[in-house]
Amino acid sequence: MRILSGIQPSGTLHLGNYFGMMLPALELQEQGDAYYFIADYHSMTSLFDADARRKNSLDVALDFLACGLDPKRTVFFRQSDVPEVPELTWLLMTMTPMGLLERCHSFKDKSARGIPVNAGLFTYPVLMAADILIYDSNVVPVGQDQKQHVEVTRDIAIKFNEQYGETFVIPEPRIREATAKVPGVDGGKMSKSYGNTIDIFGEEKPLRKRIMGIVMDSRTPDEPKPDADQNLAVQLLRLVAPPDVAQDYEDRLRAGGLGYGDLKKKLFECYWACFEEPRKRRAELVQNLDHVHEVLRGGAERARAVATKVLDRAKRNCGLV
Numbered sequence: 001m002r003i004l005s006g007i008q009p010s011g012t013l014h015l016g017n018y019f020g021m022m023l024p025a026l027e028l029q030e031q032g033d034a035y036y037f038i039a040d041y042h043s044m045t046s047l048f049d050a051d052a053r054r055k056n057s058l059d060v061a062l063d064f065l066a067c068g069l070d071p072k073r074t075v076f077f078r079q080s081d082v083p084e085v086p087e088l089t090w091l092l093m094t095m096t097p098m099g100l101l102e103r104c105h106s107f108k109d110k111s112a113r114g115i116p117v118n119a120g121l122f123t124y125p126v127l128m129a130a131d132i133l134i135y136d137s138n139v140v141p142v143g144q145d146q147k148q149h150v151e152v153t154r155d156i157a158i159k160f161n162e163q164y165g166e167t168f169v170i171p172e173p174r175i176r177e178a179t180a181k182v183p184g185v186d187g188g189k190m191s192k193s194y195g196n197t198i199d200i201f202g203e204e205k206p207l208r209k210r211i212m213g214i215v216m217d218s219r220t221p222d223e224p225k226p227d228a229d230q231n232l233a234v235q236l237l238r239l240v241a242p243p244d245v246a247q248d249y250e251d252r253l254r255a256g257g258l259g260y261g262d263l264k265k266k267l268f269e270c271y272w273a274c275f276e277e278p279r280k281r282r283a284e285l286v287q288n289l290d291h292v293h294e295v296l297r298g299g300a301e302r303a304r305a306v307a308t309k310v311l312d313r314a315k316r317n318c319g320l321v
């Protein structure tokens, strides 16, 4: 089984990215042949600061390695180190009906919010299709918001196969329902675009402040709270705390007697402990950036070896060679 996923270097990674995409992807490393990459070409559709892109790309690499990506087992690379991907994008573009792209939420949401949209943003799902198809990927672990893009990939691949004969493997999205949509500190979907994130790695003080600043209702601590399972801090606690601890706090909130302040304090404590080991590993990696660059170089080589074969197959089948 070949597993593939990517993440854009468009900002600092947060708990939504971690529980929605990174953790499921890291666990899948054990079950197959994993290809994970930093989607730097994708980030060009919405980030226009060259230094920020360079810094974010390195940060994503550090974050992924610190969180347990095993570069011996998993092929880890930068998207732009595989120039076969934009070449395949062109082939796929000609098999992509305009209407398919017009229906994509990511594009529709951004244009609805008044963000100026460029052609790259509009055609972004085709670039993503090339990412997926060029490695003969079977399974694509992503959060809920990327599901539609994997479906677009399937449609394009099926159309290409029908037109030019069997060329691409048809991939499947793999979404972990329990963490498909991690809430942010305002209760909406956690996203860097909404300023409601809790970063995986960051300074202790501002993160503590952000968690302690989660707004709760005005019920007194003593009041029983039958809706304890809906409480935002409880939902986040379930992600970062051992299950018995999260259950205990939920039960105490339901029964009455637990104040919101104490609940949030526990949330911060468990969140901080959850990433303690990765934080240490990340600090070590920062001291050894040559190793990180070496991992990405090696990953690019391994990725290209597959990409050139699949691109060649596609070019042959559509009569370019």
Ligand code: ADP
Pocket: 007, 008, 015, 016, 017, 018, 019, 020, 021, 141, 142, 143, 144, 145, 146, 179, 180, 181, 182, 183, 189, 190, 191, 192, 193
């Ligand atoms: P953001 O919404 O912060 O811009 P991205 O779109 O870069 O995040 O998402 C990177 C990966 O993380 C994708 O696979 C996406 O589905 C997943 N992801 C992002 N936010 C969440 C969330 N709140 N819950 C679950 N998964 C998420």
Ligand code: TRP
Pocket: 004, 005, 006, 007, 008, 039, 042, 127, 128, 131, 132, 140, 142, 146, 149
């Ligand atoms: N579009 C994805 C995101 O914003 C990143 C991405 C690019 C990706 N190519 C991919 C994810 C291929 C999975 C497979 O999060």
